[in-house]
Amino acid sequence: MASHYHITLKIRRYDPENRRSWIQNYHLEAGRILRFVDLFRKINNEQDPTFSWNSSCEHGQCGTCSVKINGKPLLACELLVENAVQYFNTPVFNVEPLEVAPVVRDLVFDLTKAYKRIDQVKPYVISPANPPSDQDEYSISPNEMKQYINATRCINCFCCSSACISSHRNFLGPNAMLASMIRVLDPREKEKAQRLKILYGHRGVYRCHSSRACSFVCPKEIDVAHFVALAKAGRFNDPNNE
Amino acid sequence: MNNRLRITATLHCDLLIIGSGGAGLRCAANVLDKRPETRVIALTKNAHPQKSHTSTAQGGLAAVDPGDPEDKTIYHMFDTWKGSDCTADQDVIKKICDSSWEQILWLENRGMHFSRNPKGKLSKRTFGGHTLNFGETSAYRAVFEADRTGKGMMDTCWGESLKRNISFLNQSIGTELLFKAGRCVGCLVFKLKEGEFIRIFSGATVLATGGSGQVFKITTNCRQNTGDGPAVALQAGLPMMDPEAIQFHPTGMIGPGILASETLRSVGGILRNKDMEPFMAHYAPRMKELAPRDLVARAIASEIRKKRGILSSDHKVEHVWIDLRHLPDAVHEQQIPEVSGFFKKFLNLDPKSELCPVHPSSHYQMGGISTNAFGEAQDHLQRRVPGLFAIGECAAASLHGFNRLGTNSLLELITMGKFVGNKVLAYLDHLSKEPTATVDFISFDRFSQYLEARGKNKIGQIRIDMQELMTENVGVFRTEEGLSKTIDALRELKDRADQTALGCKSLRMNQELLQRWELDNLLTVSMAISQAALNRRESRGAHFRDDFPERDDAFNHHTIVIMGSFNKVEIKKREIDMSIFKAKDQHFEKFDFIERAY
Numbered sequence: 043m044a045s046h047y048h049i050t051l052k053i054r055r056y057d058p059e060n061r062r063s064w065i066q067n068y069h070l071e072a073g074r075i076l077r078f079v080d081l082f083r084k085i086n087n088e089q090d091p092t093f094s095w096n097s098s099c100e101h102g103q104c105g106t107c108s109v110k111i112n113g114k115p116l117l118a119c120e121l122l123v124e125n126a127v128q129y130f131n132t133p134v135f136n137v138e139p140l141e142v143a144p145v146v147r148d149l150v151f152d153l154t155k156a157y158k159r160i161d162q163v164k165p166y167v168i169s170p171a172n173p174p175s176d177q178d179e180y181s182i183s184p185n186e187m188k189q190y191i192n193a194t195r196c197i198n199c200f201c202c203s204s205a206c207i208s209s210h211r212n213f214l215g216p217n218a219m220l221a222s223m224i225r226v227l228d229p230r231e232k233e234k235a236q237r238l239k240i241l242y243g244h245r246g247v248y249r250c251h252s253s254r255a256c257s258f259v260c261p262k263e264i265d266v267a268h269f270v271a272l273a274k275a276g277r278f279n280d281p282n283n284e
Numbered sequence: 285m286n287n288r289l290r291i292t293a294t295l296h297c298d299l300l301i302i303g304s305g306g307a308g309l310r311c312a313a314n315v316l317d318k319r320p321e322t323r324v325i326a327l328t329k330n331a332h333p334q335k336s337h338t339s340t341a342q343g344g345l346a347a348v349d350p351g352d353p354e355d356k357t358i359y360h361m362f363d364t365w366k367g368s369d370c371t372a373d374q375d376v377i378k379k380i381c382d383s384s385w386e387q388i389l390w391l392e393n394r395g396m397h398f399s400r401n402p403k404g405k406l407s408k409r410t411f412g413g414h415t416l417n418f419g420e421t422s423a424y425r426a427v428f429e430a431d432r433t434g435k436g437m438m439d440t441c442w443g444e445s446l447k448r449n450i451s452f453l454n455q456s457i458g459t460e461l462l463f464k465a466g467r468c469v470g471c472l473v474f475k476l477k478e479g480e481f482i483r484i485f486s487g488a489t490v491l492a493t494g495g496s497g498q499v500f501k502i503t504t505n506c507r508q509n510t511g512d513g514p515a516v517a518l519q520a521g522l523p524m525m526d527p528e529a530i531q532f533h534p535t536g537m538i539g540p541g542i543l544a545s546e547t548l549r550s551v552g553g554i555l556r557n558k559d560m561e562p563f564m565a566h567y568a569p570r571m572k573e574l575a576p577r578d579l580v581a582r583a584i585a586s587e588i589r590k591k592r593g594i595l596s597s598d599h600k601v602e603h604v605w606i607d608l609r610h611l612p613d614a615v616h617e618q619q620i621p622e623v624s625g626f627f628k629k630f631l632n633l634d635p636k637s638e639l640c641p642v643h644p645s646s647h648y649q650m651g652g653i654s655t656n657a658f659g660e661a662q663d664h665l666q667r668r669v670p671g672l673f674a675i676g677e678c679a680a681a682s683l684h685g686f687n688r689l690g691t692n693s694l695l696e697l698i699t700m701g702k703f704v705g706n707k708v709l710a711y712l713d714h715l716s717k718e719p720t721a722t723v724d725f726i727s728f729d730r731f732s733q734y735l736e737a738r739g740k741n742k743i744g745q746i747r748i749d750m751q752e753l754m755t756e757n758v759g760v761f762r763t764e765e766g767l768s769k770t771i772d773a774l775r776e777l778k779d780r781a782d783q784t785a786l787g788c789k790s791l792r793m794n795q796e797l798l799q800r801w802e803l804d805n806l807l808t809v810s811m812a813i814s815q816a817a818l819n820r821r822e823s824r825g826a827h828f829r830d831d832f833p834e835r836d837d838a839f840n841h842h843t844i845v846i847m848g849s850f851n852k853v854e855i856k857k858r859e860i861d862m863s864i865f866k867a868k869d870q871h872f873e874k875f876d877f878i879e880r881a882y
Contacts, residue, residue: 086795090787092787094795095795096331100506101340101626120629124632146792146793147792147794153331167394179393183402197339198332225395
């Protein structure tokens with residue numbers, strides 16, 4: 043495998059001042075294990091400081107740097123140059139923002155608006171059951187947790203929402219469904235009726251078309267579609283009913 | 285003055301929180317829990333609170349379980365005191381350790397997904413520096429959520445705030461604190477997306493902006509950790525305490541510096557040099573890989589200095605190895621899946637069969653905005669600044685002194701967040717009326733200067749130069765010569781920064797304008813760190829002076845830095861609180877200025 047690559051990034055840019063959108067090409071020399079966020083920074087430092095992009099932790103824990111590379115939604119901090127060249131079989135990459143919310147500038151889209159869908163499923167315990175005592179934690183067996191623990195790994199990067207064929211309008215989206223299901227299954231949540239109403243409501247799981255695109259793109263490798271399929275099969279109506 | 289800059293709105297609230305990470309939102313949740321009608325506004329520079337640096341913490345949260353037959357709170361206090369190299373404040377240690385388990389239960393009862401043992405109760409693991417019976421054996425004291433404890437905590441604090449009707453202002457920065465008759469009455473805020481300034485008047489203001497890891501070239505910190513809170517406080521004439529106390533995580537992954545958690549060592553990972561020697565035995569014969577972070581970081585740096593490191597051709601950085609090859613598959617898959625996966629993901633290597641390259645990475649700022657044990661901000665004479673509070677990594681009360689123990693930072697966020705919430709409520713009770721008077725501010729002058737400056741310098745290059753300078757001279761090892769050189773060079777960098785024309789003059793989502801503001805903050809904090817490090821002619825905790833390698837009793841005090849201007853830095857002292865020692869209760873002698881040996 044090569045130690046360096048000649049890369050071309052064809053980046054979709056957007057200027058909110060005059061609402062102009064265009065594609066700008068950047069040519070870069072890049073080491074094999076540089077990440078796409080490193081490439082973006084390299085562009086800022088060496089070629090064009092005006093190009094805007096989003097990131098925070100830059101190691102796949104926060105889900106801020108989601109972009110579409112050659113049509114695939116992914117985290118720019120997790121994509122190494124050599125893996126990208128191999129996976130897409132080209133050194134030329136189209137880079138676009140996710141379309142799950144309006145674009146603010148270049149690759150920065152409005153995550154606050156995207157999160158409105160998550161807020162609607164109430165990502166917290168609505169009504170906590172009483173703990174065994176004031177001085178104690180709940181007992182939750184590892185087997186019980188196994189049912190939903192994978193869903194708690196979701197970082198709301200919105201890659202699944204971007205890939206989902208039905209999430210752009212009425213469906214709240216795969217990640218919102220995960221947040222909803224966690225508390226349906228969490229024994230500490232007393233308010234199950236409201237939970238089920240959200241999950242099976244008119245913007246809930248039945249909007250899913252089972253394309254499984256969510257599982258395919260999830261950077262955390264959560265089988266989102268499996269969770270949604272279980273919900274659609276009615277498995278969560280009564281969490282005690284195996 | 286740039287004529288596009290104007291105040292587009294004035295908002296009023298009871299509590300303004302600047303920074304929406306774990307500390308800020310624990311504070312918000314406490315205030316809203318106790319008094320739901322409180323009007324709370326929380327700002328974050330990030331795209332969303334869930335994207336805060338808190339979310340990236342992996343290892344765990346230290347707390348003594350009252351049901352544990354072996355562990356005792358006094359042991360936790362002792363470990364924290366000893367770990368701090370006798371520079372933490374004992375009133376703060378006592379307060380935080382005493383209320384730790386209660387806060388674990390708060391998180392657990394509100395839905396945090398802690399890892400469980402087969403009985404369904406909270407699992408616990410060991411961490412470096414945490415011991416039973418005053419250093420006898422390792423303590424199982426840290427509760428955790430797999431290797432994403434910070435995320436679990438952040439999700440819970442965010443959820444609890446959201447549930448209680450908080451107003452979030454995402455992608456917004458607090459550029460300047462507003463004062464009226466010595467009282468903090470709010471903050472001038474720049475909304476990045478809209479490119480608009482707004483004025484927020486608040487009964488109480490809490491700074492919770494996080495750390496300043498971006499001062500260094502190699503850091504585990506998020507991109508946005510640029511020391512904004514301390515810089516804003518310093519610019520308001522308020523002091524920063526112990527800025528020179530910066531922890532370098534011993535095992536950052538080469539390249540981006542990403543944290544390879546202490547967990548790797550606690551499950552049995554072994555550090556090796558180029559000759560494959562497990563070198564920690566030379567530096568900490570008993571604790572070896574589990575010795576506190578600064579000892580491990582210096583051990584690694586020493587190996588590299590002695591030419592026993594390995595050069596990475598890709599990143600042009602020397603490193604040592606962490607060997608995880610001997611660990612059973614079950615450990616890789618169940619205990620360290622995310623960390624172990626990092627090596628695969630970011631370096632294309634398999635830790636089950638290959639050695640992993642690591643080197644010290646700037647990780648945590650122990651110092652910060654000077655506060656008392658309740659998180660109330662103080663001036664340089666230790667008088668309370670009415671209306672202003674500071675918590676989390678941007679603040680120093682101080683729990684960590686000159687070296688923080690692993691798992692104590694998340695504990696600090698959650699406990700201090702709660703304490704400050706209580707103090708805010710008490711403060712609001714005694715507040716007479718809403719301040720509506722006009723207040724002077726200077727942010728427009730600064731932003732005009734940013735927008736109208738001329739010159740060919742580039743922000744990115746100045747930032748890289750600053751990071752290299754700080755990493756080289758103010759990192760794991762420090763000397764008089766290197767520090768003096770750095771202070772001169774920082775002044776030059778500041779001049780260069782002032783002669784930098786922006787490519788983009790727009791106000792809306794102008795990343796370059798934000799980076800220009802951040803660069804000023806980074807340079808301000810770098811100057812405070814370097815001056816304090818130069819002044820402290822001894823070695824203590826994470827602050828290691830090559831020319832003064834021993835701890836010196838003459839420096840048994842905190843450093844207080846005030847900056848009249850960038851070129852005018854004053855250094856003062858603050859006494860270390862020794863209240864546990866002075867109380868003369870059982871084991872008080874353990875809380876004297878003891879030797880920090882492991």
